[in-house]
Amino acid sequence: MSMIRVVRSLLQNEDLNFLLTNRIPRIALTRFMGWFSRIEIPWLVFLSIKTWQFFTPLDFSDAKKSRFTSLQDCFTRELKPGARPIDRDARMLVSPCDAYVGAHGRVTQGALFQAKGFPYRLADLIPDAGVARSAEGCEYVTLRLSSSMYHRFHAPDDCRIRKVTYISGDTWNVNPIALRRIESLFCKNERVVIEALRDGAGDGAGDGAGDGARDFILVPVAAVLVASIRLHCIDALLRRGYAGPRRMPCDFPARRGDELGWFEHGSTIIFFAPRGYTLLPRWKLGDRIRVGQGLFHVPAPGVGAGARTAG
Numbered sequence: 001m002s003m004i005r006v007v008r009s010l011l012q013n014e015d016l017n018f019l020l021t022n023r024i025p026r027i028a029l030t031r032f033m034g035w036f037s038r039i040e041i042p043w044l045v046f047l048s049i050k051t052w053q054f055f056t057p058l059d060f061s062d063a064k065k066s067r068f069t070s071l072q073d074c075f076t077r078e079l080k081p082g083a084r085p086i087d088r089d090a091r092m093l094v095s096p097c098d099a100y101v102g103a104h105g106r107v108t109q110g111a112l113f114q115a116k117g118f119p120y121r122l123a124d125l126i127p128d129a130g131v132a133r134s135a136e137g138c139e140y141v142t143l144r145l146s147s148s149m150y151h152r153f154h155a156p157d158d159c160r161i162r163k164v165t166y167i168s169g170d171t172w173n174v175n176p177i178a179l180r181r182i183e184s185l186f187c188k189n190e191r192v193v194i195e196a197l198r199d200g201a202g203d204g205a206g207d208g209a210g211d212g213a214r215d216f217i218l219v220p221v222a223a224v225l226v227a228s229i230r231l232h233c234i235d236a237l238l239r240r241g242y243a244g245p246r247r248m249p250c251d252f253p254a255r256r257g258d259e260l261g262w263f264e265h266g267s268t269i270i271f272f273a274p275r276g277y278t279l280l281p282r283w284k285l286g287d288r289i290r291v292g293q294g295l296f297h298v299p300a301p302g303v304g305a306g307a308r309t310a311g
Helices: 003-011 014-022 026-036 042-055 071-075 129-134
Strands: 092-094 099-106 111-115 118-121 139-144 152-154 159-167 191-198 216-221 229-231 247-254 259-263 268-272 294-297
Touching: 042 071, 099 111, 099 268, 139 294, 191 229, 216 259
Parallel strands: none
Antiparallel strands: 092 294, 099 139, 111 118, 139 268, 152 259, 159 191, 159 247, 191 216, 216 268, 229 259
16 A cells, blocks of 8 residues: 555544644644745745645646645636636526535524534524524535635625625634534634625515525635635635624625635535525535536426425
């Protein structure tokens, strides 16, 4: 067995993986990674990327460039034009990111799942009570970005971003092993709540709260080694130590497939669809999805969409 296989086999051991990725000084290591990833020394960048490739497969075939000035430049790489075709079916909402499909289902009595048998409260994830109420009865999906994936995320439909809320927190790993061990993990980590109103929805449409402030919700959740979240709709770098306003109203238009921002490493986005939309039945737990592929849809008249939960 090669050394690479030995190392990967060891990392697949749940206890060891959990120890190495969580029982460490997570916040200090994340701050260090934020500093280290910006270093622009060619030989150090080359060795860092090669080390990264030792642990995980990296594919730059669809990237706009294959040579990078820093690790951050590699983490946040852009794609070649046309690398992610966008589904234009008006009945669909598309995936905002490249990811693995995680827990999904319907928000019921204010609860949802991070993994099978691990429920958590929506009010703990989204502190704004009005926003949390607006997601009651809506379907959601957890989209997990691995470290090797494309780290930018995009608009799932034509919309206007109306408000962004930043919530400071910890930096637990969000891999499946941690999700099966740490209760309410997403609610502990640093995250951003993005509220958007789809074009043509009209005031109050689809939100169930009557205030017209939102129609779908994206919650990007940071994790260990994720130094920051950057959004195009606000002029701020959201990371630990951010001292600006926590709730930021905005009026930022985006077309379906437009880039909204990026993580500086792998992490997770929890996507709450407007009421009436359901997850396409083709998507199962663990499936890999790409930006622009159909994710939620409006069922044909007469087709039921009972509450589903997967973990």
